[in-house]
Amino acid sequence: xxxxxxxxxxxxxxxxxxxxxxxxxxxxxxxxxxxxxxxxxxxxxxxxxxxxxxxxxxxxxxxxxxxxxxxxxxxxxxxxxxxxxxxxxxxxxxxxxxxxxxxxxxxxxxxxxxxxxxxxxxxxxxxxxxxxxxxxxxxxxxxxxxxxxxxxxxxxxxxxxxxxxxxxxxxxxxxxxxxxxxxxxxxxxxxxxxxxxxxxxxxxxxxxxxxxxxxxxxxxxxxxxxxxxxxxxxxxxxxxxxxxxxxxxxxxxxxxxxxxxxxxxxxxxxxxxxxxxxxxxxxxxxxxxxxxxxxxxxxxxxxxxxxxxxxxxxxxxxxxxxxxxxxxxxxxxxxxxxxxxxxxxxxxxxxxxxxxxxxxxxxxxxxxxxxxxxxxxxxxxxxxxxxxxxxxxxxxxxxxxxxxxxxxxxxxxxxxxxxxxxxxxxxxxxxxxxxxxxxxxxxxxxxxxxxxxxxxxxxxxxxxxxxxxxxxxxxxxxxxxxxxxxxxxxxxxxxxxxxxxxxxxxxxxxxxxxxxxxxxxxxxxxxxxxxxxxxxxxxxxxxxxxxxxxxxxxxxxxxxxxxxxxxxxxxxxxxxxxxxxxxxxxxxxxxxxxxxxxxxxxxxxxxxxxxxxxxxxxxxxxxxxxxxxxxxxxxxxxxxxxxxxxxxxxxxxxxxxxxxxxxxxxxxxxxxxxxxxxxxxxxxxxxxxxxxxxxxxxxxxxxxxxxxxxxxxxxxxxxxxxxxxxxxxxxxxxx
Numbered sequence: 001x002x003x004x005x006x007x008x009x010x011x012x013x014x015x016x017x018x019x020x021x022x023x024x025x026x027x028x029x030x031x032x033x034x035x036x037x038x039x040x041x042x043x044x045x046x047x048x049x050x051x052x053x054x055x056x057x058x059x060x061x062x063x064x065x066x067x068x069x070x071x072x073x074x075x076x077x078x079x080x081x082x083x084x085x086x087x088x089x090x091x092x093x094x095x096x097x098x099x100x101x102x103x104x105x106x107x108x109x110x111x112x113x114x115x116x117x118x119x120x121x122x123x124x125x126x127x128x129x130x131x132x133x134x135x136x137x138x139x140x141x142x143x144x145x146x147x148x149x150x151x152x153x154x155x156x157x158x159x160x161x162x163x164x165x166x167x168x169x170x171x172x173x174x175x176x177x178x179x180x181x182x183x184x185x186x187x188x189x190x191x192x193x194x195x196x197x198x199x200x201x202x203x204x205x206x207x208x209x210x211x212x213x214x215x216x217x218x219x220x221x222x223x224x225x226x227x228x229x230x231x232x233x234x235x236x237x238x239x240x241x242x243x244x245x246x247x248x249x250x251x252x253x254x255x256x257x258x259x260x261x262x263x264x265x266x267x268x269x270x271x272x273x274x275x276x277x278x279x280x281x282x283x284x285x286x287x288x289x290x291x292x293x294x295x296x297x298x299x300x301x302x303x304x305x306x307x308x309x310x311x312x313x314x315x316x317x318x319x320x321x322x323x324x325x326x327x328x329x330x331x332x333x334x335x336x337x338x339x340x341x342x343x344x345x346x347x348x349x350x351x352x353x354x355x356x357x358x359x360x361x362x363x364x365x366x367x368x369x370x371x372x373x374x375x376x377x378x379x380x381x382x383x384x385x386x387x388x389x390x391x392x393x394x395x396x397x398x399x400x401x402x403x404x405x406x407x408x409x410x411x412x413x414x415x416x417x418x419x420x421x422x423x424x425x426x427x428x429x430x431x432x433x434x435x436x437x438x439x440x441x442x443x444x445x446x447x448x449x450x451x452x453x454x455x456x457x458x459x460x461x462x463x464x465x466x467x468x469x470x471x472x473x474x475x476x477x478x479x480x481x482x483x484x485x486x487x488x489x490x491x492x493x494x495x496x497x498x499x500x501x502x503x504x505x506x507x508x509x510x511x512x513x514x515x516x517x518x519x520x521x522x523x524x525x526x527x528x529x530x531x532x533x534x535x536x537x538x539x540x541x542x543x544x545x546x547x548x549x550x551x552x553x554x555x556x557x558x559x560x561x562x563x564x565x566x567x568x569x570x571x572x573x574x575x576x577x578x579x580x581x582x583x584x585x586x587x588x589x590x591x592x593x594x595x596x597x598x599x600x601x602x603x604x605x606x607x608x609x610x611x612x613x614x615x616x617x618x619x620x621x622x623x624x625x626x627x628x629x630x631x632x633x634x635x636x637x638x639x640x641x642x643x644x645x646x647x648x649x650x651x652x653x654x655x656x657x658x659x660x661x662x663x664x665x666x667x668x669x670x671x672x673x674x675x676x677x678x679x680x681x682x683x684x685x686x687x688x689x690x691x692x693x694x695x696x697x698x699x700x701x702x703x704x705x706x707x708x709x710x711x712x713x714x715x716x717x718x719x720x721x722x723x724x725x726x727x728x729x730x731x732x733x734x735x
Contacts, residue, residue: 033274034095034148036135037074038062041248041280046199047078047148047169056198057148062173065136066180073173075133078148079274080126095128096149099135101142102172108149109133139175146171187284189678190645191343191707192217192242194610195281197229199253200236207270208258209237213251214276215311217243217612223254223269224619227611230602239605242613246283250276258598260584260591264621285709287342287375288675289656295378296334297326300352300359307348309340320350327391337655343645343707347371350379365461372466374644376651383422384466387650390426396460398444403476405510410479411502416511417444419456419473420519421463431520432472433527433642436507436550438486438536440475442627451627453533458634468638469647471529474515476507478536486535488542490565493535498563500542508549525551529641531581533630534559534589541600542566545575552579552641556630557589561596567603576607579614581637585623593625616640645707648679658682658728663712671714674728676704681731684713690723700731 032047034057045057065071078095100106111128135146147170187193197211212219212226218241219225229239243249255270262268296303303320320334340346347369350361363370364382378385383393397420404413417440421432441448443455455473462468479485487498516523531554532540538560544553560567584590584597601617609615618636623629658674665671676682682701687693699713718724 032080033078034075035077035275036062037072037076039065039071039073042076042278044275044277045171056200057171058169060171062146062171064174064176064180067136067139067175067177068179071136071180073135075131075135077129077131078127095131097133098147099139099144100147102145108147136175141176143172143174146173187245187706188242188610188613189705189707190613190643191245191284192612193245193281193284194240194242194613195249195279196238196240197253198236198238199229200234201253201255202235203237203255206257206259207255210254210256211239211241211251212254213249215243215247215249217241218249218251223256223266224264224621226254226256228258228598228601228617230605232606240608240610240613242610243281245281247281248278249281250278252276260586260594263619264586285706287708288659288677289342289375289652291338291342292340292346292374293337293376293651293655294320294335294339294348295651296320296350297331297378297380298334298350298352298361299326299331300354303332303334303350303352305336305339305348305350307339307346309346310344312341342375343373345371345373363465365464370465372644374466374649376649376655377466378651383464386466386644386647386652389423392426393423394425396421396424396456398456401514403506403511403514405506407502407506407510410481411485411506414479414506414511415440415477416514417475417477418515418519419444419459419475421459421470421472423470424520428520430470431522433469433529434472434474434512434515434519434521435529435531435642436511437473437475437530438478438532438539439482440477443473443475447627452631453627453634454631455634458631458638462635462638466644467635469642469644471642472515472519472521474511476511483535486532486539488538488546488563488566490569491563493562500539501546503539504543504547507543508547512549525549526646527551529554531556531637531641533557533627534625538563538566541570541580544578544580545570550578552581554581554637554641555600556581556583556633556637557585557593557625558582558597558600559593560600561593567596567599570600570603571606574607575604576609576614579641580604580609581616581618581640583618583620583633583637585620585625585629587622587624589625590620590623590629645678648677653677653680653730658730660726660728664714668718669714669716670718670724670726671712672726672728673710673712676701676706676709676711677730678704678707680704682711682713683729683731684715685727685729686715686718687725688723690725693725695727 033044034047035042035044045060047057062073065073075097096108096110098106098108111131199209201209203209209229210226211229212221212223214221218227227239227241229237231237252272254272256268294305304317305320306315306317308315318336318339320336322332323335324333326332349369352359362368370384372384374384374386376386378389380389398417400415400417402413403416405411437443437455442450443453445452445454445457455475459468459471459473463470483493483495484499485503487493487500489498489501491498515521525548528550529552530540530543530550533556537555537558540553540555541558544550582597582601584594604615618633620629620633623632656677660672660674663671663673681703683697684699685695686698687695698715701711701713713728
């Protein structure tokens with residue numbers, strides 16, 4: 001039996017020759033790509049490890065294709081870059097593929113392509129486009145293999161003869177003649193889909209691999225905002241990124257020098273060769289309403305909104321409708337609905353006329369445009385609310401108290417400052433998440449000798465924009481023993497073994513009980529946040545990962561450098577289940593902390609965290625290790641850890657009550673399906689008295705975790721005979 005040899009990306013494949021290839025020798029050692037079009041969506045796959053392409057075709061599951069639904073799978077094009085040695089000549093390119101059931105030995109189909117492009121001395125680019133090969137032709141029900149080769153005819157050298165264990169580039173897919181329902185994404189609670197990325201390459205010392213693409217979730221083609229992957233054995237780079245559901249993503253892998261000095265340099269990038277890689281992010285459940293609804297209190301005689309939404313960069317202007325009187329004489333309530341896209345960022349400004357003059361309403365928080373992700377909101381006195389606010393809203397305030405404990409000095413007493421947000425005095429029905437911060441003297445204005453984070457001013461601004469939940473902030477003072485209190489007990493910064501476990505006792509055993517008993521707080525883990533900077537960032541990680549109290553962690557300019565044993569503990573344990581914000585500046589002390597900060601990020605990727613979902617890393621270009629830099633980055637930390645989309649929007653619920661669709665109705669069973677909104681529990685009620693109904697709950701849903709979805713509730717033991725009346729009600733939040 002004759003054999004033939006083909007080299008893919010420096011990998012040798014030996015196989016029994018198919019008749020069409022008998023007596024021909026081929027080699028391909030450069031980047032090799034194949035483009036498949038699945039139901040109209042093109043995806044470019046890598047075929048060789050040296051190609052720089054992703055996703056890999058080998059081992060890929062292309063999905064299920066329904067002949068009854070008219071699904072299509074088309075092989076459209078390939079490209080193959082081939083290197084030549086001195087004196088060698090590659091005469092042509094050839095692409096081979098076959099489709100077969102597992103275990104079969106079908107003949108390869110080859111497509112000769114004599115066209116080639118001399119890209120540079122010593123190498124050629126072979127290609128075929130618009131091949132338009134229907135891979136489903138003649139297939140029946142079953143699971144199939146698609147096997148492909150990209151070949152270059154001519155000589156090849158001994159250094160290419162490497163072994164790939166005889167494996168070919170094989171993907172699988174399934175064909176059925178039955179109808180297949182459209183897939184629905186498993187979206188995150190804020191409307192994104194977690195997408196895994198993996199690519200094998202040697203980036204070289206000091207370089208790392210990133211993914212960047214045509215959506216802000218992957219940097220919007222800006223290398224500085226690309227998402228870093230982490231290295232694993234075999235030069236495999238992996239990581240997960242949460243990306244907007246239903247988006248047609250284009251992306252590439254890039255290599256960057258990951259140092260503080262080079263990170264913010266726009267020229268610090270090596271782009272993957274070849275065309276953009278593409279994939280369609282699967283769509284999630286659709287919103288039960290079209291666009292956003294805005295309510296606006298103003299004394300103008302008319303009002304209009306100018307807005308831009310999501311990835312649509314166009315600006316639109318539309319008049320608002322006067323729907324009623326305002327809070328006082330001469331004020332009116334205006335509204336507009338159906339603008340922008342549900343779940344997306346809305347940037348807007350308002351204008352109107354009064355006494356023949358045109359006025360504009362800009363955000364007091366920044367002097368410019370308002371912006372929020374809320375889908376339904378009231379704008380009142382420059383503040384965005386996701387509930388109907390009282391006519392008069394108290395401003396935020398900071399008070400100082402002292403907390404004592406039975407712990408040894410200096411943990412026996414500590415000054416504590418507490419910030420309560422706007423409207424705390426009037427909204428007595430409301431409970432609040434709590435953020436605990438360290439180095440309390442520096443948290444609020446005027447701050448201490450090192451400056452201030454201006455945490456209350458930043459919170460006021462972000463809350464007023466609807467970009468941060470109304471939150472109680474607790475700032476706990478530090479002591480002269482700071483360098484031990486903020487160090488994990490298994491580590492020693494040089495002043496003695498760490499005392500973070502004792503500081504944790506003080507915070508969780510004394511400070512938190514005082515706060516929970518004095519203020520209206522949400523006491524569960526998901527609504528309890530911890531944040532700090534430098535060693536305060538380190539102790540925040542310790543508190544978030546080694547206690548069961550804090551569900552969200554902010555670690556700014558985290559000084560994990562001396563915490564080698566704690567970092568080893570993170571490496572050895574599964575820490576998944578928190579939400580973590582990390583950041584770092586690029587100069588001075590932050591430059592010294594740079595590598596270990598990214599080491600923490602890598603460990604969290606290793607544990608399954610997904611960027612944009614439960615992990616965020618921000619680089620402050622040109623920023624140093626001080627309160628001024630943390631003040632600048634604090635708004636981003638607030639919006640990630642205390643996202644307003646985390647809580648139910650009471651206005652959206654009231655504007656969009658559940659609409660029922662009958663699923664089952666028999667003499668003893670009744671089921672309905674309906675749209676659900678985040679943070680709500682729904683109850684199916686029943687009555688037999690149509691005149692004076694006395695409602696009885698017969699079924700209750702779980703609390704909805706997604707922005708929107710659908711659910712079904714059933715009464716499986718409906719009484720026989722007589723009329724029956726059912727309703728679905730949303731349980732008030734908080735219950």
